[in-house]
Amino acid sequence: EIVLTQSPGTLSLSPGxxxxxxxxxxxxxxxxxxxxxxxxxxxxxRLLFHGASNRATGIPxxxxxxxxxxxxTLTISRLEPEDFAVYYCQQCGSSPYTFxxxxxxxxx
Amino acid sequence: EVQLLESGGGLxxxxxxxxxxxxxxxxxxxxxxxxxxRQAPGEGxxxxxxxxxxxxxxxxxxxxxxxxxxxRDNSKNTLxxxxxxxxxxxxxxxxxxxxxSGWYVVPLDYWGQGTLVTVSS
Numbered sequence: 001e002i003v004l005t006q007s008p009g010t011l012s013l014s015p016g017x018x019x020x021x022x023x024x025x026x027x028x029x030x031x032x033x034x035x036x037x038x039x040x041x042x043x044x045x046r047l048l049f050h051g052a053s054n055r056a057t058g059i060p061x062x063x064x065x066x067x068x069x070x071x072x073t074l075t076i077s078r079l080e081p082e083d084f085a086v087y088y089c090q091q092c093g094s095s096p097y098t099f100x101x102x103x104x105x106x107x108x
Numbered sequence: 109e110v111q112l113l114e115s116g117g118g119l120x121x122x123x124x125x126x127x128x129x130x131x132x133x134x135x136x137x138x139x140x141x142x143x144x145x146r147q148a149p150g151e152g153x154x155x156x157x158x159x160x161x162x163x164x165x166x167x168x169x170x171x172x173x174x175x176x177x178x179x180r181d182n183s184k185n186t187l188x189x190x191x192x193x194x195x196x197x198x199x200x201x202x203x204x205x206x207x208x209s210g211w212y213v214v215p216l217d218y219w220g221q222g223t224l225v226t227v228s229s
Contacts, residue, residue: 001170035215044219045153050208056217088153092214095167102152
């Protein structure tokens with residue numbers, strides 16, 4: 001089973017700042033099959049990226065995804081108030097399709 | 109418009125059973141793998157199980173293998189999860205979710221609103 005470790009656990013930033021979230025895998029994720037999701041309180045998760053860097057439909061271009069192998073990054077270039085949420089990575093290369101524990105992005 | 113509507117959650121005693129359903133609409137159900145993902149209160153997401161569009165292949169997290177069974181009825185556009193030997197740590201909101209691309213099992217582009225399963229005496 002591939003274990004995903006997200007860091008930091010909590011990130012406190014202000015609107016307009018840049019956010020960098022990390023997802024590290026315990027072994028290489030085949031084909032860079034890594035997805036990112038955003039979840040707001042009381043809501044279901046929303047897909048942001050698949051294949052590490054492919055933006056899902058309707059996701060603003062201030063969001064970007066990168067990485068390969070065992071190290072992946074989600075970057076939000078300029079934070080908007082609606083971006084404060086919990087972010088999860090998921091490896092999609094092999095079953096079980098594990099999630100990271102999440103990074104909470106909150107307002108400073 | 110894609111819609112996923114879960115049902116079947118509720119309170120069950122430890123060791124008991126429950127069957128979850130997910131009614132799908134707005135897409136060709138049989139063309140897409142489907143999944144169950146759960147979230148314990150105040151905790152993160154845990155992938156539980158997936159099934160291919162035809163139903164010929166199933167996948168499980170180690171934590172539920174041998175206790176949970178995923179299935180689907182493509183004639184009724186419905187996904188199921190039979191949960192047996194339930195434990196307190198199975199308490200969670202259970203989400204039904206659809207795969208982005210018909211070629212794979214994950215990632216997940218549409219999610220239901222979830223159904224709460226509480227395992228307690």
